[in-house]
Amino acid sequence: MSRKGRTQDFNPEHELINSLKSWESFLQKGKYPSLTLLIETILNFLMKKERELFLKNNPKEHANGFYERTLAAHFGTLQLKIPRVRYSNSFRPSLLPERWKRFNKDYEEFILACLANGYSKANIKTICSKLQIPFSEDALENVE
16 A cells, blocks of 8 residues: 555656656657656666665665655756665665755856846746746745
8 A cells, every 4th residue: 555645666667668658748858858758767767776785785774665856957857756765864866966956056057147137036937938948946046
């Protein structure tokens, strides 16, 4: 039985096939949906394997499902399934950016430059839309 908010075990082949079945969701993956889907699948697979190695080296730990996070990339938004362990906070997939950081430095510098030049939040959102890059109010608040 699954608890609310918890993702069931992750199977990369199954995820790839399911993503391709829904053409509409596939096209919403960003500017390069095939590349986004491929990288998303590879990263999810590698993080799962990293947890398996961690569990092998830490026999007192147990797998505890996954939680979902998005990661903005210049080619699209990745929907990541982050594996977790049950008892400690010592496991963190090495592929993830530093804790609580979902935006890269170039994106933050772009937002900062817009703010420094007097652009409003609405103007920045419009610019991001025209450039086909994701707009995040979280990033805007972190920079302000």
